[in-house]
Every structure is written in structure tokens, then in C-alpha cells.
Amino acid sequence: MDELGRKSAAEMQAADKHNIIVILDDVRSMHNVGSVFRTCDGFAVQALYLCGYTPQPPHRDIHKTALGATDSVAWKHFATALEAAEHARSEGYKVLAVEQAHNSISLETIGYTNEKVALVFGNEVSGVSEDAIKAADGCLEIPQWGAKHSLNISVSVGVVLWELVRGNYKL
Secondary structure, eight states, X not given: XXXXXXXXXXXXXXXXXXXXXXXXXXXOOHXXXXXXXXXXXXXXXXXEEEETXXXXXXXXXXXXXXXXXXXXXXXXXXXSHHHHHHHXXXXXXXXXXXXXXXXXXXXGGTOOOSOOEEEEEOBTTTBSOHHHHHHSSEEEEOOOOSSSOOOOHXXXXXXXXXXXXXXXXXX
């Protein structure tokens, strides 16, 4: 483990981060929430905002998949994704919903310029709420070619974060 050069939770909290906030809009699965915590840690995002009925730590099922990332990722709870988006926007973040929507931007065309961006990911069944989509500055869509045209939310978070940081991952 020492050879991997892993940071402690305190070191990770103090470390440089990408200018990205992840917002979870009524995600119901504690396992998905734990996985997103772990992914946010891996990509060194600024914060994770849990909204609505999205489960919050501490909980055994979140910790089971987060593997300690609830201690290394800054997080807050908001009553709604709208409140979280407004808070992110007040701190200079552009808000993008990750959703299949009319006029969405295909993920591979977005690039990453170190612009502050807050990404809204939605419920496992119903997606990002209509209110959150309307409040967003735009929508990102992950290109897909399969029959389902959907990915698990934790997978979607990983795909989008990788695409945004892959050209600029030197912190």
C-alpha cells in the first residue's frame, strides 16, 4: 500500500482538486452513492452534493462501496438539486445536467479547459428532474450504441469525469 503513494483522507481533503462538483439528484441506491463517492475521490473533484432523498453518510451500505471516500471527499446535502445548482452557480460554476435531452451536447465534444463545472446526475429510473434540467446551463449526453441507451449512474459519473479530466489530470 505504501508503494502506491496513497494520500490519507486529511491529505486528500487538502490536496488540489479539479474544478468539478458532482450533484446527485434523488439517487436512491446507497451502493450507487458509495460508488460515486469513491469515483469523486479518484478524480479529485471539489465536492459531491447529495440532494433530495439521496442517502447520506454515515451508513453501512454507503461505506461498503465508498471504501473510506466519505472521509476524503467534501460533501453537502441540499433539499433539492435546484438548491445545489444555485449554490454551485453562486460559486462560479457552470451547471450541466447529464441527461439524454433535446439539444444535449455529446460528451466527446465538450473538452475540459479547467472551467468550473457542476454536473447533475439523476435518479436511476427517472433521470435528472425536469426542474433541474430547466435550471441547468445545458445538458451533456454520453453517446451510446446499445439497445438500452442507459448506463448505471455510478458508471455514468466515471465516464463523464474521465472525459472531462483526461487531458488535464496533472494536479
